[in-house]
């Protein structure tokens with residue numbers, strides 16, 4: 001929400017060193033960060049912009065992001081962004097919504113985008129969906145699948161709407177789950 005350049009700087013990541021960006025879906029709060037607050041490119045050296053295949057047309061419909069349209073490439077389930085980063089289908093919240101698994105040293109980080117919007121409610125009651133889930137039945141099924149997959153000591157999750165710092169771990173509690181921020 002406008003703080004991406006600041007957050008990258010704080011993490012010691014130089015924006016000019018980034019040439020590849022992959023997004024979980026094309027909702028505006030997930031793609032508008034391609035543009036910096038002053039209107040310039042947030043990633044001046046961007047060469048590859050990966051967007052879920054089912055949402056490439058949606059992305060290209062937004063004229064405000066027109067300067068990125070030519071660099072936009074679709075990806076699908078199982079697409080390997082690198083040796084350690086793989087995309088997995090997580091449809092429901094949006095038609096092509098995807099997650100990314102970063103695997104390293106026997107541990108994994110599941111970057112699940114918008115699988116959970118309100119962790120204080122949807123972890124304990126993962127069957128609850130909301131109006132911004134494009135296909136609520138699919139979103140529910142995906143959330144249940146992702147939570148089950150995450151509830152392991154060697155798996156961490158990152159999500160755009162999780163409690164600060166947006167990164168943590170999931171444990172199973174009764175019929176539901178609990179999210180513990182890192």
Ligand SMILES: [Zn+2]
Pocket residue numbers: 025027030093114
């Ligand atoms: Zn979204």
